[in-house]
Amino acid sequence: MSESKRYFLDVSYKGTRYHGWQIQENAYTVQEALEAGLSTYFRNPISVMGSGRTDTGVHAYSQVCHFETDQDIDREKFLRAINGILPKDISINSIREVKTNAHARFSAKNRSYVYRMILQKSPFIEDYVWRHYFNPDIDRMNEAAKILLEHNDFECFSKIHTAVKHFRCEIKSAHWEQKDGELQFHITANRFLRGMVRAIVGTLVSVGLGKREPEEMHQIIESRNRENAGKSAPASGLFFSRVEYSEDIYLD
Structure with a gap:
């Protein structure tokens, strides 16, 4: 089995119909939609950690989150496919591999x-x-x-x-x-x-x-x-x- 790698995603979203970033009970959030899309693409449960939380109705030009997978990623193919899976008000702009100790939240300056x-x-x-x-x-x-x-x-x-x-x-x-x-x-x-x-x-x-x-x-x-x-x-x-x-x- 391949070694797990960590990736940073640059994400944009329109927050109008979401109850903020962070997953919560009885409310639809950006994190929930993003994890569902990634899990569909990789055919495995994927969780993400964001650089920060946005409140209900707040948007993002550039939110960063990280996730891990042991699957190889063709970046061009990934970006085309994942943006077809995600709702129209969420887009992934880029993906970059980072060190395994890099953290979207705690590494942010x-x-x-x-x-x-x-x-x-x-x-x-x-x-x-x-x-x-x-x-x-x-x-x-x-x-x-x-x-x-x-x-x-x-x-x-x-x-x-x-x-x-x-x-x-x-x-x-x-x-x-x-x-x-x-x-x-x-x-x-x-x-x-x-x-x-x-x-x-x-x-x-x-x-x-x-x-x-x-x-x-x-x-x-x-x-x-x-x-x-x-x-x-x-x-x-x-x-x-x-x-x-x-x-x-x-x-x-």
Whole structure:
């Protein structure tokens, strides 16, 4: 029997009809659909481990997960076949062999999200954006976003009753930009808490609308109280956009 090999998959998905990434009882998830497709292709049970969890309705441009198999893989044939098996709202973009100790979650250096907001109605992208009726001040939002980099405990932006040992995250960058008729928020950190990005976006938009001052971000973060932050932005506008790894984990 061939020795088992570990592979990283780069996966995109539209999260609208899924209850997030992680398998759970009585709910259809991206991980469940992906494992079912892989198990069909390899004709053996296949489990995957993702680089992070996305909540219900959240999308991914580039989610990474790993799996193992002792079967030989013709990559071109695999990608063509597996994308024919998977639902139309999930695609595998690439497959790479990695060292057997490489881990999609624990080997990740940084993770990035992008949040998309539009100010004019567009029936073609409603599932992928937050349609907002007022125009927030992007300069005020960026002033507030810079304050995120001065802190490392973000309990105030976390969903309550989560099974985490601590609420510390190292945010590397956070900024808003106007692009292609949208307001887009980009954020990169070593890790994220459950609901964190959507809570940050909701809080920053309240700053952009003049409901809070940018410097209030200090007090909100230092309070460690979710009730002091803004309402969470809708899941539809959030995309898991990138995961970074050291190149030395790859074998190809």
